[in-house]
Amino acid sequence: MDDFIAALPKAELHLHIEGTLEPELAFQLADKNQVSLPFATVAEMRAAYDFQDLQSFLDLYYASISVVCTEEDFHDLTLAYLKKADSQNVRHTEIFFDPQSHTARDIPMETVLNGITSALKQGERELGISSRLILCFLRHLSADSAWETLQQALPFREQFIGVGLDSSEVGHPPSKFVKVFEEARRNGLHIVCHAGEEGPPEYITEALDLLHAERIDHGVHCMEDPALVERLAVEQIPLTVCPLSNVRLCVYPDMSQHPIKRMLEAGLRVTVNSDDPPYFGGYVNENFTAVQQALDLSRQELIQLARNSFTSAFLTDAEQQKLLAELPEEID
Ligand SMILES: [Zn+2]
Numbered sequence: 001m002d003d004f005i006a007a008l009p010k011a012e013l014h015l016h017i018e019g020t021l022e023p024e025l026a027f028q029l030a031d032k033n034q035v036s037l038p039f040a041t042v043a044e045m046r047a048a049y050d051f052q053d054l055q056s057f058l059d060l061y062y063a064s065i066s067v068v069c070t071e072e073d074f075h076d077l078t079l080a081y082l083k084k085a086d087s088q089n090v091r092h093t094e095i096f097f098d099p100q101s102h103t104a105r106d107i108p109m110e111t112v113l114n115g116i117t118s119a120l121k122q123g124e125r126e127l128g129i130s131s132r133l134i135l136c137f138l139r140h141l142s143a144d145s146a147w148e149t150l151q152q153a154l155p156f157r158e159q160f161i162g163v164g165l166d167s168s169e170v171g172h173p174p175s176k177f178v179k180v181f182e183e184a185r186r187n188g189l190h191i192v193c194h195a196g197e198e199g200p201p202e203y204i205t206e207a208l209d210l211l212h213a214e215r216i217d218h219g220v221h222c223m224e225d226p227a228l229v230e231r232l233a234v235e236q237i238p239l240t241v242c243p244l245s246n247v248r249l250c251v252y253p254d255m256s257q258h259p260i261k262r263m264l265e266a267g268l269r270v271t272v273n274s275d276d277p278p279y280f281g282g283y284v285n286e287n288f289t290a291v292q293q294a295l296d297l298s299r300q301e302l303i304q305l306a307r308n309s310f311t312s313a314f315l316t317d318a319e320q321q322k323l324l325a326e327l328p329e330e331i332d
Helices: 002-007 023-033 042-047 054-067 071-087 109-127 143-159 174-186 201-209 220-224 226-235 243-248 260-265 284-295 299-311 317-324
Strands: 010-016 090-097 130-138 162-166 190-195 215-218 238-241 269-272
Touching: 002 284, 002 299, 010 215, 010 238, 010 269, 010 284, 010 299, 023 042, 023 054, 023 071, 071 090, 071 109, 090 109, 090 162, 109 130, 109 143, 130 143, 130 190, 143 174, 162 174, 174 190, 174 201, 190 201, 201 215, 201 220, 201 226, 215 220, 220 226, 220 238, 220 260, 238 260, 243 284, 260 269, 260 284, 260 299, 269 284, 269 299, 284 299, 299 317
Parallel strands: 010 090, 090 130, 130 162, 162 190, 190 215, 215 238, 238 269
Antiparallel strands: none
């Protein structure tokens, strides 16, 4: 089954570029930029990836990104991810970035965007992997800060296709950000939103009704609300699920408790993604393997997950069809 998963063409739609920082690169950049890390060795850093909840992860995630400073650093970080994704047969990826975690360190928006974008172009050229960029607002910060961030980014509007919402969920509902998402829509940007990762089903409903989210990131807590599951199934709202992330952040005690198989059976348009791979113990194929083994997913279900990743992407019908044509035949 591992070979089948490895060979399956797929799109990755829930990936934070800051969360792809491998400890080896972190130490290299810390040395180059003369920024200190709170760890003595790579092994010590990896050993710290033992989280109690989303916040305990975020604390380390924001601290670690302080080593990424220059346009070249953002380029190298992004290219390293694309090479890894390519090796796992990811054919298309839609990548999140968190500008506020950089502008707060006086790194200009332009530096961040140019570094990431040049790597995405190189990935497309040299690896044949297509990609898009989605700007995420940090929801623990104010709505005014999100507004200011969008204004800083709009001069570079052609470099990203959408906006999203991430960071500490509980206590920071989508309703806090109605105005900035309205402004993003006015500028023709796609809308996604982390919701129902740790937060309640109501946050998913708010993301859909108040922010007009086209995709929900995580969304696993919808399973507590049968009426919401029905709505998500009828409307075929994509849910970008991240199984290893959910277990590492203690949303579920172990993978056997993960609802992804039940979500598929409920007719939800779920996809498998890695979120922040080194922190959670795997890239997209390791996520596929973990759910396949724990929940005994069939080849048919794996193909369905890959198909969902293409039909949920912000691509034209023709671009989706081209990717869908690469999928293996249905087998029973
Ligand atoms: Zn995420």
